[in-house]
Amino acid sequence: MxxxxxxxxxxxxxxxxxxxxxxxxxxxxxxxxxxxxxxxxxxxxxxxxxxxxxxxxxxxxETKDDLLHALIRDPQQQMIRENERLAALPVDAELRLAATVIARFHQFSANWHVHVLLMQEANFYRQHAEFSYVQSAKNQASLVMTRILDEGIAAGLFRAEIDSYLTNATISQMISAAAGRLRQGAFISAVTGREYGLAAVLDHTLDCALRLVRPAARIEAPVRRAEAERLVGDCLGR
Amino acid sequence: MxxxxxxxxxxxxxxxxxxxxxxxxxxxxxxxxxxxxxxxxxxxxxxxxxxxxxxxxxxxxETKDDLLHALIRDPQQQMIRENERLAALPVDAELRLAATVIARFHQFSANWHVHVLLMQEANFYRQHAEFSYVQSAKNQASLVMTRILDEGIAAGLFRAEIDSYLTNATISQMISAAAGRLRQGAFISAVTGREYGLAAVLDHTLDCALRLVRPAARIEAPVRRAEAERLVGDCLGR
DNA sequence: GTCTATACAGTGATAGAC
DNA sequence: GTCTATCACTGTATAGAC
The missing domain is CATH 1.10.10.60 (Homeodomain-like)
Structure with missing residues (x-):
């Protein structure tokens, strides 16, 4: 025995x-x-x-707060670094925007719980000074995306009338919300009962993002998702 | 004395x-x-x-939960009723969509704290059966908006390719998020320091919503905001 | 590295005096 | 309608045995 x-x-x-x-x-x-x-x-x-x-x-x-720091600090920093690497690629702004959206979904699905934590505890971070770095990092991410938008406008790829700050806020929110709905890797309509997988949601989000920034002349141009995917894979080494 | x-x-x-x-x-x-x-x-x-x-x-x-019920129950019901009244107006789907977006902003600015409460405590409502009506009401609101989208598609006003459920989720989220950023009635860019008032944010949100649903041919058509505003004012009696 | 035991502050809620 | 006083409980965190 x-x-x-x-x-x-x-x-x-x-x-x-x-x-x-x-x-x-x-x-x-x-x-x-x-x-x-x-x-x-x-x-x-x-x-x-x-x-x-x-x-x-x-x-x-040491403390409960410590546990939270250990969970979010590194992943968020890595996310920022990846965003910056993608934003610096020598391709047109639209492709960089698409790559950013895709990368965000990858980050999310690779580390689901942590990214939910980053978005849904915003109130807590705001009220505790030791977590102010969370908001700083978000601002940094905003800056990176705002720059992509501005460069796209300057290059004539994006509409001249868009406000890059408001548009960045809208797109970022859209990504977070879409990813956040993918609770168990899928997202089930409470109305129709139909199920949407990560690929479908990413597709929809990407389409929406481009639709917001493109001028009328290019509104129906192809999305170049495969190219953007490859870019993300190469740049982030996966 | x-x-x-x-x-x-x-x-x-x-x-x-x-x-x-x-x-x-x-x-x-x-x-x-x-x-x-x-x-x-x-x-x-x-x-x-x-x-x-x-x-x-x-x-x-009687209890702390009671306090919360008293805060959210009626306002949410009223919001649903207003949405339904607007959705039933005898005007084209695009105008009804615009009116819905505008009404949501009105509801929000009239009762700021309560609507923040409705969106940011979703986790709590989900976990406590006595608050399940909150989610039911949200589903009801989704249904109303989904129907507007479907009718717009059928009428050829909106793109035939859109998934009305995903699009409804995106637009609803956009509205909530935009309204939620207007914490003190205004919204200050953490990057540029520039300030955006309710009117500017509503304008941007409305523009984004229409841009997501319109076919290429009508993408630059005027927004008819004034007409939608008047509709909301008349229908809800203000 | 984990357990036992506990300190100490804060929580929602109640009973009864005023 | 409000206050005083208190109950039963849960929270984070610590000290020291094993």
């Missing part, structure tokens, strides 16, 4: 050690935070899901 | 009575809920702002 491990070599660990435990806690926390909100999720609940007691979490993270 | 009120007639009330007190509590609660979130706002905090103690609130409202 009781099989013993061989005497040499490390014994099977009764309590999981090191970084993998930390990662497990982070993943669980991300899930709960995204589902119930940061402040509505208790340390006790997180602990229960990873089979430990609340007090033990404090061996891995 | 001590002036007495005349013996007849009601004495000056030392503690404010009746419905006005209730209204004051509701207004204060709406403000705090919108600013800090429903669950992050304590009954003690609400009480402090209206100069009473937490226990006394329970003379006016």
């Amino acid at each position: 009781h099989a013993f491990a061989s005497a040499n070599g490390p014994a099977a660990p009764r309590r999981r050690d090191g970084p993998e435990r930390r990662a497990q806690i982070l993943a669980t926390a991300a899930e709960l935070f995204a589902e119930y909100g940061f402040e509505q999720t208790s340390m006790r609940e997180i602990a229960k899901r990873v089979n430990m007691l609340a007090g033990s979490l404090y061996h891995h993270f | 001590h002036a007495f009120a005349s013996a007849n007639g009601p004495a000056a009330p030392r503690r404010r009575d009746g419905p006005e007190r209730r209204a004051q509590i509701l207004a204060t609660a709406a403000e705090l809920f919108a600013e800090y979130g429903f669950e992050q706002t304590s009954m003690r905090e609400i009480a402090k702002r209206v100069n009473m103690l937490a226990g006394s609130l329970y003379h006016h409202f």
